[in-house]
Amino acid sequence: MADVEDTWEPVSGEATDWLKKLDPEQGPTGYHPPRRPDAVWILHSMYVWNGGLVTTTHDDVYQSARASGLAEPEPAGEIDRDLVEGAVVTGTRLGRGGHPGEGWRRLRWAELARGFGEPAVPEGVLPGHRCLRQAHPTGSWSAAIEPPAEGCLDREGWSRLMALLARHDIDGDGRRCLAYYCSFVTGDWDRETVLAGRLGDAAGLYEHPAMSSCPSNLWAEDRSWIVYCDWDLWGTKVVGPTSLIESILADPELEALRLPWTG
Structure with missing residues (x-):
């Protein structure tokens, strides 16, 4: 397996600008995206x-x-x-x-x-x-x-989620993704920490040696799906097409719920 620092490269923090517009009050703990068009919470x-x-x-x-x-x-x-x-x-x-x-x-x-x-x-x-x-x-x-x-999905849940995302994304493992680590994870309050890489290498982000958590947000470059893991919560939200959401709800390895009041 390739080293995560070789497969994920730092990019400009401006990559999170669109997330800030969706959730202007957050950022230090992760950006909470609204339903786009469907959403599910994976319980840690x-x-x-x-x-x-x-x-x-x-x-x-x-x-x-x-x-x-x-x-x-x-x-x-x-x-x-x-x-x-x-x-x-x-x-x-x-x-x-x-x-x-x-x-x-x-x-x-x-x-x-x-x-x-x-x-x-x-x-x-x-x-x-x-x-x-x-x-x-x-x-x-x-x-x-x-x-x-x-603040972080469990290791087994993260690995399973990455496999489901690859299965449902039209580009599969080759999908270009961006990963944002919030300031509570990085300890850096002066800049946004964003990495770019392939979905096929996203499971490795869990063990990034410079981080203590999975990414706070992970999203497809085309923004067709977004993962949100807030530093203060016991659940990870996934937003995207209903076919993806239903596959997560039906997966026996994950415990997931639709929580419509969360947007």
Whole structure:
């Protein structure tokens, strides 16, 4: 596989000008495109320990480790200890991630929501911390759950989405695309970071060594489809033709919903 820095080249930040017109209030966390003509949200994956749920939360584990006199506990992977609600360690991962490994299974939002008798995403809200509140009433999730990542689609979901985009794009793997990384990902507040490359090489963007996340926006050069992954959300929006949207909704590897109130 070619190195991502060899297959994706930096281009002018002016490439995002059209996105700014669609969503002038955003940018630092990603540009939210409207329905063009259809849209779907891919819910970021979560996982549950095969042994079942426990009442002990991620915050309980963190506070217990501190109280025991052990060294300050380090977050697993790229979990951000500052990603808290008040003083609560939520357990939510910030940035890229994927399946935790042996002993864990995929936990669908729909499965968890059914158990609590609530919708996976309540009407009027975006996929994020206001969802599935009964699963994290104090802000912290059960330690037996790896909750949805904030700000980035999971590794397996990104790879699958790129394959579906290539299958439905008239130019397939050869489609020229542009990828925008928001300032919260790059840490650069003075310029827009945009890369250009082929859709066939887009799966590799997930592991870009200079980034901690998938692109905030990825779009076909002809603007026939756009991917939006906001740094503050647990879902990734795809806008484009209905045939593409329906293929995402029907894909067994992805969990996706139409949320008409999101535009």
